Amino acid sequence: MPKPEILDPQGKAVLGALPRLGFTGVSDVRQGKRFELEFSGEVTPEVLAEVEKMAETLLSNPVIENYAVTVEQ
Amino acid sequence: MKVGVVTFPGSLDDVDAQRAVRIGGNEAVALWHADADLKGVDAVVLPGGFSYGDYLRCGAISRFAPVMAEVVRAAGNGLPVLGICNGFQILCESHLLPGALIRNDHRKFVCRDQVLRIENNRTAWTSSYDEGAEITIVLKNGEGGFVADADTLARIEGEGQVVARYLEVNPNGSLNDIAGITNDRGNVVGLMPHPEHAVEELTGSGTDGLGFFTSLAAATFA
Numbered sequence: 001m002p003k004p005e006i007l008d009p010q011g012k013a014v015l016g017a018l019p020r021l022g023f024t025g026v027s028d029v030r031q032g033k034r035f036e037l038e039f040s041g042e043v044t045p046e047v048l049a050e051v052e053k054m055a056e057t058l059l060s061n062p063v064i065e066n067y068a069v070t071v072e073q
Numbered sequence: 074m075k076v077g078v079v080t081f082p083g084s085l086d087d088v089d090a091q092r093a094v095r096i097g098g099n100e101a102v103a104l105w106h107a108d109a110d111l112k113g114v115d116a117v118v119l120p121g122g123f124s125y126g127d128y129l130r131c132g133a134i135s136r137f138a139p140v141m142a143e144v145v146r147a148a149g150n151g152l153p154v155l156g157i158c159n160g161f162q163i164l165c166e167s168h169l170l171p172g173a174l175i176r177n178d179h180r181k182f183v184c185r186d187q188v189l190r191i192e193n194n195r196t197a198w199t200s201s202y203d204e205g206a207e208i209t210i211v212l213k214n215g216e217g218g219f220v221a222d223a224d225t226l227a228r229i230e231g232e233g234q235v236v237a238r239y240l241e242v243n244p245n246g247s248l249n250d251i252a253g254i255t256n257d258r259g260n261v262v263g264l265m266p267h268p269e270h271a272v273e274e275l276t277g278s279g280t281d282g283l284g285f286f287t288s289l290a291a292a293t294f295a
Contacts, residue, residue, distance in 0.1 A: 058133065
C-alpha cells in the first residue's frame with residue numbers, strides 16, 4: 001500500500017467515481033497491490049523470510065510503500 | 074569522452090540521447106540492458122521511455138537488469154550518470170538517488186514546453202549552466218511527481234541536491250517543484266524533463282538542453 005503520507009492519485013480517482021454511481025459515505029480510498037506467490041512445499045519460517053526479502057527488494061518500494069505478508073493454506 | 078546510453082526493452086529516447094551526446098561533443102556508445110558491460114565508457118545516460126513496460130513500478134524491474142549492477146557499482150566510484158525521465162525513475166529505484174516518482178497528481182499524462190531554473194551547477198551534468206539560469210525544455214511524463222519523506226526532503230534541500238526546479242507551473246505535483254536532483258557527490262543526476270529533445274534549433278523548444286551534454290567536457294577540462 002502507498003504510505004499514508006504519500007498522495008495516491010488512483011485512489012482519489014476511485015473516490016471521485018463512487019458518488020457518481022450513487023455510492024455515498026466513503027471518505028477516502030487508497031489503492032494498493034496484491035501479489036499471490038505459490039509454493040509447492042511447506043511455507044517454513046525460512047521461506048517466509050525469503051518472501052519478506054522479495055517484498056522489500058522488488059515487490060514494494062519501501063520509500064513510498066508499506067507491505068504485509070500473510071500465509072494462506 | 075565516451076558516453077554510454079543504455080537501451081532497455083521499452084526505452085524510447087535512447088537514440089535521441091545518443092544524438093544529443095554527439096552534438097554535445099562526446100562519443101556515444103550503445104549499451105544493452107542484458108550485458109553486464111559498460112564498454113569502458115566515461116559516463117552513462119539512462120534514457121526516457123517505458124522500460125519493461127513500466128510493469129510493477131516505473132524502473133522497478135530495470136533496476137535489476139545486468140547492466141544496472143555495473144552502473145550502480147561504477148556510480149559508487151564516481152562515474153557520472155544522468156537519468157532522464159524513466160532513467161530518473163530507475164535511479165530512484167536503484168537507490169542511487171533519494172525519493173521516488175509517483176503518478177502525476179492530476180492523473181493525466183503531461184507534455185509541454187517547461188521552464189526550469191538550474192539550482193545547482195556544480196554537478197557533472199550541469200556545469201555548463203549558470204546557477205539560477207532559466208531554461209525551457211520539453212516535459213512528457215505520466216509518473217513524474219517527485220516525493221520523499223520530510224527528513225529526506227529537508228536533507229536534499231539543505232545539501233543543495235536540488236538540481237532543477239519547475240517555474241511558472243508545477244506540472245505533476247512534485248514536492249517543492251523539484252524537477253531534478255543529484256546525489257551527495259554530484260556525479261549522479263536525475264531529471265524528469267528531457268534535455269535531449271532540446272539540442273537543435275530544427276526541432277523542439279530550442280537548444281536549452283544542450284548544456285547537460287556539454288557539461289561533462291567542461292567539468293573534465295575545467
